[in-house]
Amino acid sequence: MITKKKICVIGLGYIGLPTAVMFASKGCNVSGVDINSEVVNLINSGTPHIDEPGLILELNNQINSGNLKAFDRPIESDVYIIAVPTPIGSDFKADLSYVDKAVESITPLIKLGNLIILESTSPVGTTLRIRDALAKKRPDLKILIEDNSNADINIAYCPERVLPGRIMEELSLNDRIVGGITNACSKKAKELYKIFVDGEIHITDSKTAELAKLTENSYRDINIAFANEISMICDDLKINVTELIRLSNKHPRVKILEPGVGVGGHCIAIDPWFIVESDPTRAKIIKLAREVNHNKTEWVYKKILNEINNIKPKVLRIGIMGLAFKPNVADLRESPAMEIALKLALNTDVTIILSEPNINKIPTEFAGLNIYLDNRENAFEDADIIVALVRHKEFFSMIKRYEYKNILDFCGLLM
CATH class of the missing domain: 3.40.50.720 (NAD(P)-binding Rossmann-like Domain)
Known part of the structure; x- marks a missing residue:
C-alpha cells in the first residue's frame, strides 16, 4: 500500500508543514526537511513556527505517533515532495535556486520507482527543468520524455490552492491538479494525493498544471x-x-x-x-x-x-x-x-x-x-x-x- 511508503517533504513552510502533517495523519512515514535548524527543533518539539488554525494539535499528534519527524537534510524515501520558496528577484523574475538546491539534495538518494513532486509555485517549465537536471546527474536512471510507463522514476507538479487561515481544511477539501511529465507520472501522483484529498484530483500535463496555478x-x-x-x-x-x-x-x-x-x-x-x-x-x-x-x-x-x-x-x-x-x-x-x-x-x-x-x-x-x-x-x-x-x-x-x-x-x- 502506498500509504505505508516513506514520504520526504522538503521545505516546512506554510504549505510543506501542513502537507507533511496531512500525509502523516493517514499513516504515512513522513520525513520533513528544512535547512533552518531552529524550525527543525521547533517542529520536533511539537511547536509549529507558523500560525495556522488546527495545525498545532495535528502536528503534536503526528510527532507523538512517530509518523512525522523533521530533519535538516533529506532522508531516503519513496516519494519526495518539494515545497520550497520561489521568490522573485529585483528583475521580477523567478529565483529557482531553492528548487535547484532541493533537487540537488535528493539526487544521490533517488532510486528505482521513486515519485518526485514539485508543489512550489513556479514558472512554466520548472518541472521539466527538474527532469532535465536529474537526467544529467543520474544517467543511470531511465527518465523518459515519451509517454509510457517504463521510466525508472516519476516526476509531476501539483500546486497548492489553499487559503491562509483555512489550510488544514482546504488541503483535503479542495480539488487538486496534478500534471506529470508523462501521463503515467500523473496517475502515480494522483494515487499519492488520494491518500488525504477528498476533493476531485484532475490530471493534466506538467506545463498546464504550472500555468493553471499562475492563472x-x-x-x-x-x-x-x-x-x-x-x-x-x-x-x-x-x-x-x-x-x-x-x-x-x-x-x-x-x-x-x-x-x-x-x-x-x-x-x-x-x-x-x-x-x-x-x-x-x-x-x-x-x-x-x-x-x-x-x-x-x-x-x-x-x-x-x-x-x-x-x-x-x-x-x-x-x-x-x-x-x-x-x-x-x-x-x-x-x-x-x-x-x-x-x-x-x-x-x-x-x-x-x-x-x-x-x-x-x-x-x-x-x-x-x-x-x-x-x-x-x-x-x-x-x-x-x-x-x-x-x-x-x-x-x-x-x-x-x-x-x-x-x-x-x-x-x-x-x-
Missing part, C-alpha cells in the same frame, strides 16, 4: 486591480467608492471586489510575474494589473503623508490598524500594510502605534524605529490620525470608539 492567482490579481483602480478614480472625483461598488454590484452579472491597500502574500503578489516572465509580449493585462496593485500601496502611503503634512500643529502620533497582508490572519509576507508602516517610520518623525491582533510581538523589520505594537483600544486615545489598513474583525467595534477622530479608512471599516 488562478493572476485572475484574482486582475480583479483586485480593477477595484483598486476604481477606488483611486473615485478619490479624484470625490465619490464614495463603497457606495459606488454597492450600487454597481446590484447588476446581476457584476461582482466588483472591495479595494484595499495593495496585494500581499506569497501568491497573488508574486505569481503573475511568472507568467510575464514566460511570455512578456502577450502578458499585457497581467503585468498592468501587477503595476496597479503595487502602485496602490504607494498611493496610500502618499495620502497618509499628505494628511500628516496638512495637519497643524505638527502630527506627533499615528495609530495604524493592521499589518497582515489580508484580514484575520497573522501572515505578514509581502504585506502592503507592512510596507506602508515601515515607510512612514523611516520617512517621518512621528510616533507610530500599531494594532495587529494576530501577532504578539513587533516584527524585526521595525527594530530601532519609533514604532510600537499595542493592541489595546486606548492606545489610540491620543492619536492625531488613525489609519485603517487591514479589515480585521476585531477592528469593527474598536473603530466606532474613534469615529470622532481623523480617520483614514483604506479598507472599508467605516462602511
Whole structure:
C-alpha cells in the first residue's frame, strides 16, 4: 500500500508543514526537511513556527505517533515532495535556486520507482527543468520524455490552492491538479494525493498544471486591480467608492471586489510575474494589473503623508490598524500594510502605534524605529490620525470608539 511508503517533504513552510502533517495523519512515514535548524527543533518539539488554525494539535499528534519527524537534510524515501520558496528577484523574475538546491539534495538518494513532486509555485517549465537536471546527474536512471510507463522514476507538479487561515481544511477539501511529465507520472501522483484529498484530483500535463496555478492567482490579481483602480478614480472625483461598488454590484452579472491597500502574500503578489516572465509580449493585462496593485500601496502611503503634512500643529502620533497582508490572519509576507508602516517610520518623525491582533510581538523589520505594537483600544486615545489598513474583525467595534477622530479608512471599516 502506498500509504505505508516513506514520504520526504522538503521545505516546512506554510504549505510543506501542513502537507507533511496531512500525509502523516493517514499513516504515512513522513520525513520533513528544512535547512533552518531552529524550525527543525521547533517542529520536533511539537511547536509549529507558523500560525495556522488546527495545525498545532495535528502536528503534536503526528510527532507523538512517530509518523512525522523533521530533519535538516533529506532522508531516503519513496516519494519526495518539494515545497520550497520561489521568490522573485529585483528583475521580477523567478529565483529557482531553492528548487535547484532541493533537487540537488535528493539526487544521490533517488532510486528505482521513486515519485518526485514539485508543489512550489513556479514558472512554466520548472518541472521539466527538474527532469532535465536529474537526467544529467543520474544517467543511470531511465527518465523518459515519451509517454509510457517504463521510466525508472516519476516526476509531476501539483500546486497548492489553499487559503491562509483555512489550510488544514482546504488541503483535503479542495480539488487538486496534478500534471506529470508523462501521463503515467500523473496517475502515480494522483494515487499519492488520494491518500488525504477528498476533493476531485484532475490530471493534466506538467506545463498546464504550472500555468493553471499562475492563472488562478493572476485572475484574482486582475480583479483586485480593477477595484483598486476604481477606488483611486473615485478619490479624484470625490465619490464614495463603497457606495459606488454597492450600487454597481446590484447588476446581476457584476461582482466588483472591495479595494484595499495593495496585494500581499506569497501568491497573488508574486505569481503573475511568472507568467510575464514566460511570455512578456502577450502578458499585457497581467503585468498592468501587477503595476496597479503595487502602485496602490504607494498611493496610500502618499495620502497618509499628505494628511500628516496638512495637519497643524505638527502630527506627533499615528495609530495604524493592521499589518497582515489580508484580514484575520497573522501572515505578514509581502504585506502592503507592512510596507506602508515601515515607510512612514523611516520617512517621518512621528510616533507610530500599531494594532495587529494576530501577532504578539513587533516584527524585526521595525527594530530601532519609533514604532510600537499595542493592541489595546486606548492606545489610540491620543492619536492625531488613525489609519485603517487591514479589515480585521476585531477592528469593527474598536473603530466606532474613534469615529470622532481623523480617520483614514483604506479598507472599508467605516462602511
